[in-house]
Amino acid sequence: MRLVYFGTGTFALPALRALAPHIVLVVTQPDRPTGRGMKMQPAPAKLVAQELGLPVQSPEKTRAPEFVARLRELDADSLVVASYGQILSTAVLESARRGGINLHGSILPEYRGAAPIQCCILEGRTETGITLMQMDRGMDTGDMIEIVRTPIGPDETYGELQDRLAIIAADLAVGWMPKIVAGDYPRVPQDSDRATIAPKIEKSEAEIIFSKPAYQEYNRFRAFTPAPGPFIRTTQGFLRLHTVRLAEGKAEPGTILAVSPEPVVAFGEGALRLVEVQPEGKRRMSGRDWANGARLRVGDRL
Template sequence: MRAVFFGTPEIAVPSLEALVQIADVVGVVCQPDRPAGRGLERKPPPVKRRAEELGLTVLQPEKVRTPDFAAWLRERDADIGLVIAYGRILPRGVLEAPRRGCLNLHASILPHYRGAAPITWAVTHGVPETGISLMQMDEGMDTGPVYTVHRIPLGPDETADELAVRLAQLAAEVVREDVPRAMRGEITATPQDHAQATAARILTKEDGRIIWQRPAREVHNHVRGMTSWPGAFTTVDGKLLKILSTQVAHETGSEAAPGTVTAADRFSLRVACASGEIAIVRAQMEGRKALGATELVAGRSLREGQVLGS
């Protein structure tokens, strides 16, 4: 089986490695190098680095809706295209270039969480399970028929970053087990129930802002879902405060106004929510390094009675 792989970030690397085990990978397509770090030096994406280590041909088109790119794909003479977290919507000319079209490994239980950020929104919404869906791609946003769905439970304190690592490994298993079966016709793709679809839109920095006028469990889910991009944040005395890790202290109670620091001592650092309280485990004041709760209290960065987000 000849295959072209589409992917860009770290979550896609295990799937590329798995595809190499079951197919002749005749091309790898990923996003262009982007500026990163303090020096804004252009750095290659993780998939490009791993593909080059494997000796594979890499292409990083600025645009995918060009005749040249479609021609390059046809020249690969591929049986399938395999896509995971590539980062762009593929037009019909690209989807139809491989003989059997393109398959997508989507990080949700379709039709739920269609879109660019399924992991983040699943964690933020506190769903009990998620998974990897192997689907045949069409021109819609994750709307094609689904071959298989592999489910995993989602822990109540698991962050989006931690979940991404587990889903990356699950996706690689799906590549090894289900992609060959789909190509041999041993499994059939089933149309999705579009009436049940939910969206997982792309994130902005503002999505990280904590709304203290929500229950403690929802605030905790927000923090773990926004880890590490775009990052959960609030303000204190007019300065930015990044909330890196939390726990649910109480799900009910607290007479203080939402956002009020109700305890700041060597035992706990708690903040009132609409109902209940969360405990801040780790946070970072603007212009300072990340600290644990005890250090934040000792340094007087946070004090009882302060109101966050005001």
């Protein structure tokens, strides 16, 4: 097999490693400024490709004629796409004999788009999966080849679920790519009437709001951990939340219900226990250490 692999984030890494012997080119997003210093950093998939000794390209625009010409020169059997970050043009998809195969992090046609895993957790779903699909010009609209389903744990975060789904995706790719290259695979059209969209996540969506039900904001915490990072606003600034748990209690939203063994904060319905936090501009610490440093008492409002 001759495969061109399009991937950028950590979700793409297990399949990249598994298919490496057959990959003739890895395509990732260009280096981007990240972190506090906003230094240019390569995509995780680029680093792994270099580690594996695979050729890498990171074009700003995949539809550029010179890049499409390069793909055609490779004479690939198929493109494999996982967490790449751009919709591929018809010219790109047609550069390989079997077109493009996508590893999508949801049970299609639900959660088409950039953030299927996060949106699924945010909405409190208890099941998700990986859809192996034939790509077309639309956004995750192509025919389905196979779906593998998996439950979502009640405390499972985006990062944890993404890691599990990435392994499922790699297994699917390894099992199906020889059949796909041979042209021996099913194609089941999606029911577009059941389609839902999972748009790109904005950092502002990670704010935890006291006036809302605790179970709803716990889903928000899970959906945005570890990235972009859930936070609350307090009278002392932003507080990043690293570990929280559902708790019982009733008071005005934002009221401290307990400070030991960890601080418990009231929400519109129920409460959350702050197990591990990070005050603005400070190190990560236990919720208890933060509460002690902030001199919080039962009845205080955040």
